[in-house]
Amino acid sequence: MKLLSARIQNFRVHAGDEPVEIEFDEQLHVIHGSNESGKSTLMDAVHACLFQKYNLTGKVLDAMQPDDGSKPDIEVVFEHDGFEYAARKHFKGQSGTCELKVSRDGRVESTLNGPDAESRLNEVLQVPAAGRGDRKEDQLAHWRLLWISQGHSTDEPTAQINPETGQDLQSVLNAETGGAVVSPGEARWIADLETEVNDRFTSTGKTKSGSRVAILTEEVVECEAELTVVESQASAVEKDSDRYLANGHKLDEIQKQIPTLRTQLGERLAQQASSASLQQKLKNTKSDVELKRRDITSAENCATELAKLKQTIECRNKQIISADEEIAGIDEELQDEQEIRASRVKERDHTDASFTRSRRTTLRVQAQLGVIRARVDLERYNESLRKAQEQANELKEVGKKLAVIPVDDTDVDMLQDLEASLARERAALEAASAKLTMVAKNEIRFVHSGGEEQLAADESHERQIDQEAEIVIGDDEARIRITPGGEDLDQRRERVASANSALRDRLVELGVESVSVAREKLRERQKFESKLQLAQSRLEDVAPDGVDELTRQRDSSSEELNAAQAELERHTAEGDPELPSTVEDTQSELRVKQQRQDEAEAARDSARQRVQSLDEMIAKLKADRQLKVQERDGLHSQNTDSQRQIGDIVESNGDEKELAEKVGSLAEELKALEATSREIAANLEKLQPDLIEAEIERLERAVKSADKESRNIENEQNQLIGRLTANDAVGLNERIGDLKARLQSKGDELEREGRKANAMKLLLETVTSCREEMTRQIMEPLRKKVEPLLRVIFGGVQLDFMVDEKTKLLSLRPLVRNRVQDSFDRLSVGTREQVGVAVRLALAQVLAEEHGGRLPVVLDEPFVNTDPGRLPRALAMLNLAKKDLQVIVLTCDFGDYRELGLDTTQVTEMPPK
Amino acid sequence: MGQVPGDKGALLRAERLAAVERIGGLATERQVDFVIVAGDLFDAHTVDNEIVTRALEVLSRFSVPIYAIPGNHDFSGAPESVYARKRFIDRCPKQLHLLDEKRPVAVTGCSVTLLPCPLLQRHTVVDPTRWLTDDTARTEPNQIRVAIAHGSIVDFESEEGGTTPNLIDPAIVDAAKLDYLALGDWHGTRRVADKAWYSGTPEPDRFKENQSGNVLIVEIDSPGAIPKLDTIRSAGCQWFRRSASIHDADDLAALEQWFSDLSEPQKTLVRLEYEGVLGMEELRRFGDLLDTQAELLLYLRHRGNGVQLEPTDEELESLGREGLTGRVAETLRQQVGDDSDDGRIASLALQMLFQCSRSIGGE
Structure with a gap:
């Protein structure tokens, strides 16, 4: 759109x-x-x-x-x-x-x-x-x-x-994006489901306290616990009942066993009495047998002892004869050895005398050598002493000369230092003072503070002016006044005077006129000191340890000579040959004499050894003889004792024949007793006393045990009857039935409820996971x-x-x-x-x-x-x-x-x- | 009776007493000479006094004598034995004869001698019938010898319900020249031999298909004659164990039909074990069926791997494959089918999801 x-x-x-x-x-x-x-x-x-x-x-x-x-x-x-x-x-x-x-x-x-x-x-x-x-x-x-x-x-x-x-919007979104996450209807039942699940489970998924499942679980647990208690009560009754019946059977068995056990015990006790009688009889017989055996043994021992003593005496007599023979042999051998010894003693005495002579000769030559050596030493000491006395005198003279020379190195060094100091002060004064140089063209006279002087023509005069001075030339023809300009002239002059005074004082003190005289005195002193050193050196050469020591050594040497001479006299006898007078001859003579002495000593020692050997042999022979004599005497003494014992035995037990008859008689008696003993033992063995005793013990224990067990069972039965007839168990049967039925019913309900709760939980979990998945998909x-x-x-x-x-x-x-x-x-x-x-x-x-x-x-x-x-x-x-x-x-x-x-x-x- | 809790459990206990009462009525009706209880008159020595009192009260109304021996659950040798309890001694009716000794007992009014083989203790390794061949078990020749014993027959060992101790050798029937051996311990009615039978428990108490819930009427004309037996149903409740494999609507319908065919649901106990896969709608129906039957029956227990949800394509489509619910359903569906606890939980979660989805759709 x-x-x-x-x-x-x-x-x-x-x-x-x-x-x-x-x-x-x-x-x-x-x-x-x-x-x-x-x-x-x-x-x-x-x-x-x-x-x-x-x-x-x-x-x-x-x-x-x-x-x-x-x-x-x-x-x-x-x-x-x-x-x-x-x-x-x-x-x-x-x-x-x-x-x-x-x-x-x-x-x-x-x-x-x-x-x-x-x-x-x-x-x-x-x-x-x-x-x-x-x-x-x-x-x-x-x-x-x-x-x-x-x-x-x-x-x-x-x-x-x-x-x-925005539910409407949500539905639009659902349509547009491919599906709803949660529809309103779903949201409601999901909420209800959540409530149901939350009522049943905690947030961690555990069964919630107070939920039906939890209540049922508790009821089932209670029911099970109650059932366990009731069943255990019923089980206890059943066990008691079984125990009672088992005890009944056991008691019957025990009570049947007791009379039988008592009869068996009586029989065994009778057998035990019979056995005891036989055992006493057997014991007595065995005691008799033992006594007989002891008598026989005693008689046999006496006979044996007699034979043994006689045999011993015989044997000893032979040993005595043999000892006497050995003593005689030793005596002969001793005599031979003593004869040989007398000869050897003579030889020994001879070699002893030879050695003594040779020894004295050697000592005499040695003494002679000592005398000669002592004399030489004495002479040497006397010469050294003389030389030492000379040097000592020389030292004394030089010392005296040195003593009068008042100056030494230190004094001269000091004088030189004072002289040098004076020179330095003078130079300093000179440097600070004026220098006056006068050259006379003509002869001239002049007067200065020090007096009057005169100069020839062309003669010059120089002088240092260290203080204001006036020079009058000629007859006052001219006056020259000089004022030196140097600084501290007065002080410098004083220091010069002081140095000069110090020098003079020291010279007076040392008693010399001048420093040069002092040096001369020092040189003289040094010369005498050299002489003194030379004399001292010579004296040390002849008497390194001093004259006194040298004198002591000379005196000692003199004593040694006296001693050597005394030694010589001690070893000299009348008629002795003259001895050499030199050291070399005497030493040669001494070597010869010592060799002879050694030979004589060896001969003497050999002779002494032989005598000693013989002495030892003779001593041994004597000792052997003494032992043999003791041995023989001992055998005599033992034989006497044995004879006394034989007498005692015969007196008490008879002689050997009588003893043999006694043994025979006793052996017969013993045989009879042994036969009796075997018979009793056989009878006893048939009775088996050990088994009887064990059986009696067993039967007594069994009877006692049966009685005790019987009493215990009876007591227990009484207790069981008390428990079983109490009314506690009445109705348990129905209670168990009811509890089982309840448990079954509750268990079934718990199973259903548990499954239902888990199904709800599963459903909710599935809803949640699907919902999340869908949300992800939609978004x-x-x-x-x-x-x-x-x-x-x-x-x-x-x-x-x-x-x-x-x-x-x-x-x-x-x-x-x-x-x-x-x-x-x-x-x-x-x-x-x-x-x-x-x-x-x-x-x-x-x-x-x-x-x-x-x-x-x-x-x-x-x-x-x-x-x-x-x-x-x-x-x-x-x-x-x-x-x-x-x-x-x-x-x-x-x-x-x-x-x-x-x-x-x-x-x-x-x-x- | 331990499987049924609460009031329904009490109803079951009452049914047991009712069964005894029915036996008393039957005894009168069929004019029997006496009634034999071959052990385990009581479940345990620890039974409540209320049970003892009520049982004795019912027995006191019997018109014929009752001869009972102690079994392995109520053996008489122990001090706590229910038979030694004061409540039993005080309330024991004159008709009830406890035969706790191994000695012949002649029944008054007929030529029958009873040869009891009581258990004096819970377990014994000695065949309790062994004494029947002893001299002490001799009877008059004209007497019908009827032995009463409690235990397992040797060849029962491997079978369910058999117990190793207290073994009885059935050969004793011939060896002791018995005319009849009345056996107890086995809960179902069972023939051991022509002359040896387990009558079984008169009222079942567990989901075991072993022909229990009967009483036997035994008629013996004379010593040596073959007994004539009549098996009469004495149980008030019926116990069913059923397995069901449910994979489609037909299977579900068949199961619904089976439940609807049950004659007395209020006295019926069912243990249902099932497995299978159903779509959402059918699964809901199945759930409804179980809920309904649990309310209707005396007792319904259902166990097993369960029936898992396998939604149909249409059902999945209804959730919206692209939406959140659809995605969750698909995720869970992939976890279903796994024969594990996780798989079953996923199945249940999927069912819940459908329920949630339905709740939205239903708005």
Whole structure:
């Protein structure tokens, strides 16, 4: 559908004889003009012609009329689906008129009037009949979205298409977009279903407390619990009953067993008594047997002991004879050895004497050697001592000379320092004083402070003037007064005098006339010191440890000589040959003598060894003999004891013959006793006393146990009877029956209710998922259309259409610059305006596909909140939308719009009123 | 009777007493010499005193003697035995003779000697009829020997209702030269031999198809003669167990017919096990049928995998294939048919969806 033209007369500001006429561009038409020029009024008139009832009355009609009260007369021509429709409405209250001409290809096909015309018009425009009064906003279906009056472009477009606020519009949308999300009827039963499900389940899907299923579950659980209790009571009764009957059988059995057990026990006790008697008899017999055996053994032992003692004595006698023979042998051997020893002793004594002699000779030669060496040492010490005495005397002399020289190195150094100091002070005084040089051309006399002097011709005189002085030349022929200009002359002079005085004082102190004399004295001193050193050196050579030490050594040597001589005398005997007098000869003689001594010593030691060996042999033989004698004497003593024992045994038990007779007699008695014992044992074995005892024990236990068990069972039976005959169990049978029936009934109901609740839940879940899926499908075309438009403005914005779970309203959730906005309302006013226009244009594009491919969209000042920077892109969006739509823009800023790129050829300028 | 709760359960209990009453009437009508109860006069030792009192009151109106032995449910050897209860002793009518000893008992007024084989305990491994060949079981030659026993026949073991203990060897009939062996324990009427029969319980109490609910009238002319038996229906209620496979309208109609053919719905108990697939409309009818019968019958229990919904194309079309309801229906339909709890829930959800849709359409 598209608007072609309009003619408006007497509609609000458009009053007067001349109607306002306008032909619309099929793509983008701009109506511009200043405020109050009638732009919006013009399009309001078109809107009224298309949608308002031609015969309306009241305030709405009053608002349409101009001030002069004339009646609005409006004609709108539009094209739809190949037909051209010219609708003209003359609003005159009840007498208003409506005419609709329908043409095709320029030829009028029909003309309708009044209600028919309006009905057809509504049909073509797909709006419901207006009903009573004027047409309301919510009866405008999709036109609400396409006809945006001034100030409403910021409204959220989807708020106008939710089912609650625009059901008719929703149905249009349903038809246009391929199906309803939720029809009103569906919405009702879905709401009822939600209530039912919410009554049964919590938000997390669990069974709700208080719901029928929950109540039934509780009842079933209670019923089961009660049944369990009652059944357990019945079961307890049954168990008690079974126990009672089983106990009865058991008791019968036990009471039958007890007499039998008692009889068996009596028999076994009798057998046990008989067995005990036999056992005592057997014990006595065995005791007798044992005694007999012991007697036999005793007699046999005595006989054996006698034989053994006699044999021992015999054996010892042989040993005694043998010992005596061995002693005699040892005695012979001892005698031989003692003879050999006497010979060896003689040899030993001889070698001892030879060695002693040789030893003395050697010692004498050694003493002689000591004497000679001591003499040499003494002479050497005496010579050294003499030399030392000489050097000591020399030292004493030089010392005396040194002692009288008063100057040493230090003194001379000090004098030199004082002399140098004086020289420095003098030089300083000289430098500060005036220098007077006089050269005499002729001989001349002059007087100065120091006295009178005379100069020969050409002789010169120089002197230093260090204080004011006057020189009288000749006989006062001239007086020269000299005043030296140097500074501190007085002080300098004092320092010179002081230095000179110090030098003099030191010289006097040292007793020398001058420094040079002092140096001479020092040289003399140094010469004597050299001599002293030389003498000391020589003395140290001869007496390194001092003269006293040397003297002590000489005295010691003298004592050694005396000692050596005494030693020599000690080893010298009368008649001894002369000894050599030199060291070498004596040493040679000593070597010979020592060799001889060694030989004599070896011979002596050998002889001593042999004697010692013989002594040891003889001692051993003596010891052996002593042992043998002791052994023999011991054997004699033992034999005496054994003889005494034999005597004792024979006296007590008889001799060997008597003992053999006694053993024979006892053996006979033993045999008889053993036969008796075997007989008793055989009888006893037949009785099996161990088994009898075990059997008695067993039977006693069995009787005791049976009695006890019998009592226990009887007690238990009494208790069971008490329990079983109590009235607790009466009626349990019926109670169990009732409970089972109730449980079955409740269980069945619970199963049905549970299934029903789950079915409701499943149905609601399925409805929800289908509804979401359908919403997505329905909104998909809109999403596809809106995206290119938004891209023009924002470059990449996306929109998401949500169905709010609580309100069931559609809502718009834009993604602006990749940032999710909570809702449309939170966008800035400018952005809201642009997004709102984009969505309306997109919706119009979707609807246009079912309206001949084109629908008009009226935008009255759509971008008043858009900032200038974004305005060109908003206008570019209109340029894009006009390809599919007829866009009619009302604005007072057309100049700006055109400059900013609005692409339009059809412009209507409204002159100012 | 544990399967039926509430008032209907009470009605059932009353029917049992009514059955006993009918037996008393029959005994008078057919002029029998005596009535035998072959064990389990009472269900348990724990029965309520009210049951004991009412039962004894009904028996007290019998015109002939009643000879009863203790069975495995009311064995007499225990201290808590119902027969030892003061209420029983105080109220026991003179007509009722409890035979709890293994010794011959001569029936007054006829040449019959009863040989009771009572159970003194719940289970016994010894054949309770074994004593019948002992000397103590000897009777006069002119006496008709009628033994009364309670237990299972050896070859019943593998069958439903049989219990391993208390086994009875049917050869005892010949071995003990019995003229008749009256057997109890088996709930259905059953012939063991010409001279050995289970009469079965006079009023059924469970959904088991075992010919229960009868009383036997036994006529024996003389010792050694073959007994003549007459099976008389004593039950007041009828118990049915029915399985149904329902896949179309015909199956549904057949089931409806079966229910409508029931003679006394107020005294009928039905256990229905069903499975199948139905369209929405038929499923609604099926639901209505169950609801109606549950109200009509004494007791209706329906179990099984259920009948699932398989909507027809027309039914699906009616929901609007493109709309939300249509889509939901299609989604659920794909889950139906799965023979699992999830599948059944999906089927139910689909039924609910149809109901919702109908409620919209009905506006």
